[in-house]
Amino acid sequence: MTESTSSGPAQLEFFDVPSPCIGVCQAGPRGYCKGCFRSRDERLYWLQVDTPTRRKIVAACFRRKQAALNRQRKQNSTQNTPTQSQFDLFDNNS
Numbered sequence: 001m002t003e004s005t006s007s008g009p010a011q012l013e014f015f016d017v018p019s020p021c022i023g024v025c026q027a028g029p030r031g032y033c034k035g036c037f038r039s040r041d042e043r044l045y046w047l048q049v050d051t052p053t054r055r056k057i058v059a060a061c062f063r064r065k066q067a068a069l070n071r072q073r074k075q076n077s078t079q080n081t082p083t084q085s086q087f088d089l090f091d092n093n094s
Helices: 040-044 051-080
Strands: none
Touching: 040 051
């Protein structure tokens, strides 16, 4: 049985942590893969790291993806808001 670092019961680990790769292997502007959100080193050394490290990488990838989605939503919401023109007091056409 594997020791647990939390106060909860230990959990057996029967399965390897699968790679988060989805086949979109392109580096984004921050250096992370656009598909799985792993860094270059995380992708390069995936097969050499142990299971707890893989779990930490997957958790970091999840946080990076959520942050990227939040940035994208924020950018889309600012682009989609209509700009309100200021009322002109001296416009005789109104």
